[in-house]
Amino acid sequence: MTKIKNIFIILLFSLVVYACGDDNTFRNPFADVDHKALAISDNDSIVKFLKAHYYDDTVDSVKALLSGKTAMYNDSKLKIMDVTENEISYKLYIYVAKEGSAFPNSDKGFPKKVDSVFVKYSGRTFSGRTFAANAFDSNIIGIWFNLNSVIGGWTYGMTNFKGGSLKKDPSGGPFNGPITFLNSGKGVIFIPSGLAYPSSRIQNQSNSLVDTNLFFYIDLLDFVKDTDHDNDNVPSYKEDVDGDGDINNDDTDKDGIPNFFDADDDGDGVLTKNEDANGDGDPTNDFSDPNNPTLPDYLNPKIK
Ligand SMILES: [Ca+2]
Ligand SMILES: [Ca+2]
Ligand SMILES: [Ca+2]
Ligand SMILES: [Ca+2]
Incomplete structure (x- = not known):
């Protein structure tokens, strides 16, 4: 009887193993993706696309190359940024159709990669599929994004454009017209999959755009210069205490809230803005x- 029972258990066990091996739901389909190799083939695909398309500035659109037109790849308006994420080198391609400018007296320069931006956009896959909710033909004026918490292609790409200016009522009276921005930054950001929705991040694996090269038409309407997310009078870009370019990994008082979102950075009970x-x-x-003359008070819990 014991023997029969054992055989039954072995049989049951092998059935379970067999089921696991045969059923794809038990296997991560992205486990074999070589992201370093993918970065290289993605770059090849993007370069090929840029050589075969031009930017038609009469309709602000990317089109298949025609004779007499300059391919985007050879166009001086194309900028290339080298970006390293997770120890993989990427090239990000940004076509700056119009850099944009606020009116001369209030030119804020370019946004930093931790600033908040007000943008209108439309996304495409390289096979032509359109996605993105905030399309140009919608009535939405724009959407605010924190460049610190969007896909890498946006974080870096958006720093090549300047915001425009809200159109003022020329009479100087109360504003009552449609909201319009003048001289906004316009162009296209071409993003390798590793700077979009890489499968190396588990939360992307259910995204239909996972491991896919993307490009976005963008219109940078405005941004907050030196955005201060926690209103502590230390702009977010200065809350990078260890100076590694990432503000998410700086948490002086180790309370789980990064400094750029923490209004009391050293956790001494006195708000940072009051340590002045x-x-x-x-x-x-x-x-x-006097014992720590290079540590500012707002990062020093001994000084309140
Ligand atoms: Ca940091
Ligand atoms: Ca802070
Ligand atoms: Ca001060
Ligand atoms: Ca302090």
């Missing part, structure tokens, strides 16, 4: 600890 001994509105230039 010289009262100039800037917490980064106050050093009151």
Whole structure:
């Protein structure tokens, strides 16, 4: 009886193993993706596309190359950025159709990659599929994004454009016309899959755009210069305490909230904006600890 029972268990066990081996739901379909190799083939595909298309600025559109037109790849408006993410080198291609500019007296320059941007956009796969909710033909004026929390292609690509200016009522009276931005930054960002939705991040694996090269038409309407996400008078780009270019990994008081979202960075109970001994509105230039004269008070829990 025991023997029969054992055989039954072995049989059951082998059935389960067999089921696991045969059923794809038990296997991660992205486990074999070689992201380094993919980065190289993605770049080849993007270069090929840029050599076979031009930008028609009469309709702000990417079109198949015609004789007499300059391929985007050879167009001086194409910028190439080298970006390294997860130890893989990528090239990001940005076609700057119009750099954009706020009116001369209020030119804010370019956004930093941690700033908040107000943008209109439309996404495409290289096979021509359109996605993205905020399409140009919709009535939506634009959407705010924090460049620190979007796909890498946007984080870096958007820093090549300037925002425009809200069109003011020429009479100087109360604004009552449709909201329009003048001189906004316009162009196309061509993004290798590794800087879009790589399958190396589990949350992307259910995304239909996973491991796919994408491009976005973008219109940078406006941005917040030196965005200060936690309103502590230290702009977010300065909350990169370890200086590695990433503001997500700096958490001085180790409370789980990164400094750029933490209004009390050293967790001493005094808000960062109030750790301003010289009262100039800037917490980064106050050093009151004689034993630690290079550590600003707002990062020093001994100084309240
Ligand atoms: Ca950092
Ligand atoms: Ca902070
Ligand atoms: Ca100060
Ligand atoms: Ca302090």
